[in-house]
Amino acid sequence: MSSTRETMVDPLKTWKFLVWPTITIKPIGSYFFLLKTILASFLVASISLSLYFAFSSQPQWLPSPNCNNPVIISDHQKFTTKNISSQAYERTDLSHIQFGIGGSAKTWNERRRYCELWWRPNVTRGFVWLDEKPPNDEKLPPTSPPYKISQDTSRFKYTSWYGSRSAVRIARIVKESFELGLDNVRWFVMGDDDTVFFLENLVTVLNKYDHNQMYYIGGNSESVEQDVIHSYTMAYGGGGFAISYPLAAELVKVLDGCIDRYASFYGSDQKIQGCMSEIGIPVTKExxxxxxxxxxNPYGLLAAHPLAPLVSLHHLDYIQSIFPGRTQIYSIKKLLSAYEKDPSRALQHSFCYDLKRNWSVSVSWGYTVQLYPSLVTAKKLETAFLTFKSWRSWNDEPFTFNTRPVGQDPCERPVIYFLDRTERVTGDRTLTTYIRYVDGSETECDKPDYAPTLAVQFFHVSSARLNPAIWRMAPRRQCCEVINGGDGEDNLIQVKIRGCKRFESVTPL
Structure with missing residues (x-):
């Protein structure tokens, strides 16, 4: 019988790798045992393949579940999962943004001039939220944003002794905006009625972030005293801030309770940030x-703009005109005339040297040029002139960025030029022209070696349109070069702005 058993097993030697190699099979039930072994092997292989394909098809940024860390799906994750397939690969544009602008009926007829500078009828979406119907509202032009009347907020607490109860109403704008239920909204952007937004740059910034996640984006105050009193961890409402739809959905659930819990807070933006702390979302600073x-005078601040897209300007009624001798409305229109030709480049800082004449040139594109009759280090050129005071105390310090004093000696100060016009030339290139500014109240340098500097009356600055995609890369200031250094007309300097070459640095020799 032993030989018979071996004869029966021999045809199956090719399957021995699936079972123990020294196994001896009894004649009774041997086929059933073998069949079970084969089926078990196929079952293990099938399960392994299923798990492999299941996990390999999973997005790599999703955490893999395990026994020690069970995954709990929140309402926000459900929202994200539902929307990500249809929206994740579509870039955000203006149609995805809903604006909520805080205003007052008493000041709206005056303040709406700022809103009308950037609002685009039938393109931008949202409302100005007023405390009551404005006088003569039937005469409001179609260029003005539409308005809505805020809900009554008398039931809420407000105990800030130096503030205004309007902070409660304005804090609830994001909630009332959300409850309107407008379709296809990705971001809620809050601002004041004296805030000017630069829309293309706002869209560029928001496209850096996944709108399916919970984001709270904005900036701090420039004056340290304001940040100390209010918060360093808050997006200031006048400068504007953006809240993604999933975060807004969480915020509206707790906002009314936050308003009462933070009744002592002065501003609406403080109350919003108190809620963000409870939700656990920090501000993402831009x-x-x-x-x-x-x-x-805001000149020093704007002439040394940080390396970031210009998104908003606030408090325009509380500072001197951006362009001297002009109204503020005219000044903003002037700045917008350059911005519209090349949004990403607006106020971007570049500097270079004329080594034939030992001059330094600093360009704040679309706004101003500074010409120094000496070689000045890059560190000094990138530092803002202290032409302004702090917000609350009107002091020379402190600010959240470095400043340098304006020299008392006129021979140490640069010659200043302001934007005259912007034009589109060949292809995607622009040419901006700047004219020398003479302040009649200031004494000019009378040294002979300063005279050639004073003779320069114009700057022509050429540049290619700056691709917004550059803001998704590691930031780097662009380089420039003086084209006609020491040659040609004495009253005109031509400058070209371009991307920096490899290993290129701004080094005075």
Missing amino acids: LGFHQVDIRG
């Missing part, structure tokens, strides 16, 4: 949101 918590 340097292009400008609260403009300064007094006096």
Whole structure:
């Protein structure tokens, strides 16, 4: 019988790798045992393949569940899962943004001039939220944003002794905006009625972030005293801030309770940030949101803009005109005339040297040029002139960025030029022209070696349109070069702005 058993097993030697190699099979039930072994092997292989394909098809950024860390799916995750397939690969545009602008019926007829500078009828979406119907509302032009009347907020607590109860109403704008239920909204952007938004740059910034996640984006105050009193961890409302739809959905559930819990807080933006702390969402800071918590002349701040897209300007009624001798409305229109030709480049800082004449040139594109009759280090050129005071105390310090004093000696100060016009030339290139500014109240340098500098009356600055995609890369200031250094007309300097070459640095020799 032993030989018979071996004869029966021999045809199956090719399957021995599936069972123990020294196994001896009894004649009774041997086929059933073998069949079970084969089926078990196929079952193990099938399960392994199923698990492999299941996990390999999973998005790599999703955490893999395990026994020690069970996955709990929140309402926000359900929202994200539902929307990500249809929205994740579509870039955000203006149609995805809903604005909520805080205003007052008493000041709206005056303040709406700022809103009308950037609002685009039938393109931008949202409302100005007023405390009551404005006088003569039937005469409001179609260029003005539509308005809504805020709900009554008398039931809420407000105990800030130096503030205004309007902070409660304005804090609830995001909730009332959300409850309107407008379709296809990805971001809620809050601002004041004296805030000017630069829309293309706002869209550029928001496209850096996944709108399916919970984001709270904005900037701090420029004056340290304001940040100390209110918060360093808050997006200031006048400069504007953006809240993604999933975060807004969480915020509206707790906002009314937060308003009462933070009744002692002065501002609406403080109350919003108190809620964000409870939800657990920090502010994501973007340097292009400008609260403009300064007094006096904003020149130094704007002429040394940080390396970031210009997104907003606030408090325009509380500072001197951006362009001297002009109204503020005219000044903003002037700045917008350059911005519209090349949004990403607006106020971007570049500097270079004319080594034939030992001059330094600093360009704040679309706004101003500074010409120094000496070689000045890059560290000094990137530092803002202190032409302004702090917001609350009107002091020379402190600010959240470095400043340098304006020299008392006129021979140490640069010659200043302001934007005259912007034009589109060949292809995607622009040419901006700047004219020398003479302040009649200031004494000019009378040294002979300064005379050639004073003779320069114009700057022509050429550049290619700056691709917004550059803001998704590691930031780097662009380089420039003086084209006609020491040659040609004495009253005109031509400058070209371009991307920096490999290993290129701004080094005075």
